[in-house]
């Protein structure tokens with residue numbers, strides 16, 4: 500479910516942009532037509548820039564995608580409608596097979612051996628698709644009759660029923676991949692795949708549509724690299740929430756009134772010792788996701804280790820305490836379902852308040868608690884670091900008071 504939400508969030512804006520571009524191209528506004536002659540080389544330039552940035556960021560797949568997307572465009576410019584010749588297999592379809600294959604692979608970088616491996620993979624994917632296509636094209640595929648009927652008469656000059664079926668299969672495999680791993684990178688690569696059927700379609704203003712879509716795609720590819728780099732810099736890798744670096748940048752924007760909360764998972768060391776580091780990581784992710792749901796205008800960051808920082812701008816401690824209590828209870832009452840650790844559990848003395856009970860096989864329900872220390876910016880503690888120190892001392896008070904509670908320092 501979470502994957503689907505991510506997928507939709509990361510794919511729809513790109514799809515909408517591409518659709519708008521196509522609509523603009525199809526409108527064939529006289530102004531656009533006047534400029535269309537100048538657009539011939541722009542897609543090469545834009546995709547070339549995207550490829551260079553991708554190389555800089557070691558995105559080997561993205562670089563290959565840029566090249567593969569330009570191939571049918573170049574073929575169209577320089578050799579006419581190569582793929583409409585019935586003796587020749589559609590080039591975009593073959594390239595889509597290579598791109599769908601690459602989507603399942605990982606970025607291999609540009610070391611000569613890896614680059615060679617990448618090229619061999621592309622060659623193999625194209626060869627297999629070519630073989631399949633030529634074999635299937637000779638068979639009588641009666642079961643494709645409904646597709647053929649649907650194509651006739653609008654699209655049959657451009658796509659055979661076999662083409663449409665293979666495009667659909669390739670798109671589904673690509674969709675499955677991004678469904679399983681909806682990273683920014685995968686989503687934008689998936690959207691670029693969708694341009695390939697367009698390259699085979701030979702309708703009105705096709706060249707203009709391809710040119711504008713390629714320009715938009717180059718922009719999207721560039722944006723995805725920037726977004727991913729931003730995420731790497733400002734999001735915590737393990738939990739996905741904002742990181743300490745993001746916190747330090749955020750505090751620059753704070754006014755004169757705010758509250759800082761330091762939160763810490765109780766007895767996390769013994770939790771790690773009991774269940775293993777991997778389960779500890781799962782718990783950190785779960786606690787982090789609860790922290791981000793804090794109400795009352797708070798913003799959550801992972802400070803480091805099992806410590807989190809919450810910032811409440813323009814608030815006083817009295818205003819946020821009910822929200823912190825709600826968060827503390829929410830975490831304490833939450834039955835976290837974790838995958839059982841592979842390694843056998845060590846018998847440890849029950850110093851931890853983390854309780855566990857068996858649920859379904861392979862899964863366990865565990866509960867963890869957190870302690871919170873609160874401090875506000877005041878004339879005594881004017882600098883952010885001083886306020887944070889106060890919050891840290893309040894956290895220490897909470898630990899001393901038995902944990903799973905909220906303490907305030909003024």
Ligand SMILES: Nc1nc2c(ncn2[C@@H]2O[C@H](COP(=O)(O)OP(=O)(O)OP(=O)(O)O)[C@@H](O)[C@H]2O)c(=O)[nH]1
Nearest residue numbers: 763764765766767768769771776779780804805898
């Ligand atoms: N699994 C996992 N453990 C981490 C991570 N970062 C820090 N830790 C562990 O968190 C534990 C922190 O333990 P302590 O600082 O002793 O605190 P505690 O056991 O939570 O005890 P109290 O804070 O006093 O309640 C250490 O065992 C660290 O190894 C992480 O990213 N993943």
